[in-house]
Amino acid sequence: MIRNFFRKFYLFFIFVLLYAPILTLIVYSFNASKTRAKWGGFSLKWYSSLFENKAILQALSNTLLIALLSALIATVIGTMASVALNSMKSKTRTFWMSMTNIPMLNAEIVTGISLMMLFIAVGNFLSLFGGSITFGFMTILIGHITFNLPYVILSVMPKLKQVNMSTYEAALDIGASPIYAFFKVILPDIMPGVLSGFLLAFTLSLDDFIITHFVKGPGVDTLSTKIYSEVRKGIKPEMYALSTLVFITVLLLLLIVNYKPKQKNNAKV
Amino acid sequence: MSNKLIDLVGITKSFDGELVLDDLNLYIRENEFLTLLGPSGCGKTTTLRILGGFENPDKGSVIFNGENITQLPPNKRQLNTVFQKYALFTHMTIAENIAFGLKIKKKSKAYIDDKIKYALKLVNLQGYENRMPDSLSGGQQQRIAIARAIVNEPKVLLLDEPLGALDLKLRQDMQYELIRLKNELGITFIYVTHDQEEALTMSDTIVVMNQGYIQQIGTPEDIYNEPQNAFVADFIGDSNIINGTMLEDRLVEILGAKFPCVDEGFGRNKPVDVVIRPEDIDLLKPEEGTIQGVVTHLIFKGVHYEMEVMANGYEWLVHSTDLFPVGTQVGLHVDPFDIQIMNKPESEDEEAVSIDE
Structure with a gap:
């Protein structure tokens, strides 16, 4: 009895520790008073002032666009890469899998700085021919695709391994071209993996700060870099509201990613 | 019997330096039920996969109807395969599975519907059009796999241990079923198995293989009564x-x-x-x-x-x-x-x- 109580209490305690900061943030985002020192009653005014702030809305649209595009492109490239990896012999596959995993294990700051250096180097090279690289939307997009790729591969690969390859051969056998067979037979089978890879990539891109910080140009911001620069000037309660929104969006996406395959299994039974 | 339909000439194949088939020569006649029989690793499945176009031989050629098809991809061959693990498309209905090849060939809807009906009747599964493969038993799935292959009117049906996963009673029923199918379709069957009883029951010709070599080719009676070496004698029956x-x-x-x-x-x-x-x-x-x-x-x-x-x-x-x-x-x-x-x-x-x- 007591043991049971402590077990539950312990779990509760851990989750309080985990979520207390975010809860505080969410509560304060509804605080009518501007100071953190006291509770001035419930209000949505920070939310409404947030949506009147042009710079923030611009950052929001950048964030969503980059998240969507980078997730889409990473999903396409990652799925193709998985197909190639899957057809390799196991030794070569292990090698290339480790290679693709490195960006994921690498400290983000290292990835960020090295991407920045690369863009500068490429820019210098292009300037020899009169070209150039402007840090901005494109560089952020490329950066996000880069760090999203391994996550897509990681979520597609297990599905691909489960695929009964003789269904692919059977499709070829009765007249399908390899491309047609892939889209008609393999893709539907690995779709849950592709979708969760896409959502994972979207989420990661949405809340990335460090890499974005290094590869963004002046004047172009995503929400996370915008919040950072706003906060440096002095914390405004709008930022609580914005952070709350970012948190809730990411939470919802994660819930979708995690619950999707389960529902599929239930439907089958 | 009738003409040579397929000629395998000097087929050699190795995987990772391990020789699987060594200078294999074999011809298959039209309308023959030929079985490749041998223990696992004897090269029988590799031979079938070379016929189907899923593997390329290192040396040698595959002649089909007088034409060299060694390099032809599987989707261009007039041979269809029934795979060991059924390999049905699980997200499609039975009808969609059977229609798969016909849709690629851009047949009319009426033609496809007719063919589906005909094929399901042939494998004794009328009325299964809208079922999903997962809801069928192993034996039924294997029949659908056969139906899916034969609607394309292949000249040759390749069967890779199609009854391997079925229980004994069902396997025996399916053996008779296959013989009936072959007689009704009038096409060549090339069958791969390690089960000597299956081979003896169904085949016109049995090719006994071991370690990438053909040990003996003959009718079931020949193989059983007059084995040419100790391996064949030991492998076929006690x-x-x-x-x-x-x-x-x-x-x-x-x-x-x-x-x-x-x-x-x-x-x-x-x-x-x-x-x-x-x-x-x-x-x-x-x-x-x-x-x-x-x-x-x-x-x-x-x-x-x-x-x-x-x-x-x-x-x-x-x-x-x-x-x-x-x-x-x-x-x-x-x-x-x-x-x-x-x-x-x-x-x-x-x-x-x-x-x-």
């Missing part, structure tokens, strides 16, 4: 394979006793392998037999009793419908035409000799 000496034409000495036989041309006093099928040994009273022994083991097998008889230092495997309890003194007799004489392999390696045609 047998007693005993060292013997061919004293002269029509007389062989086994374990010190002289047995009349029907084989000639082995020379005098030549060491040979003698194959005697367990059901060909008659157990008699001790004084009536060619040699005498004592029953050491007895198992009831349903159709017959399986006994082991110790005689002249060899454990003879005997099948008989008569019961001789353990310890009974018996005489063994074998009719001359039931004794199969084989040349001894020259060396260990020659256990697996390549026999062309």
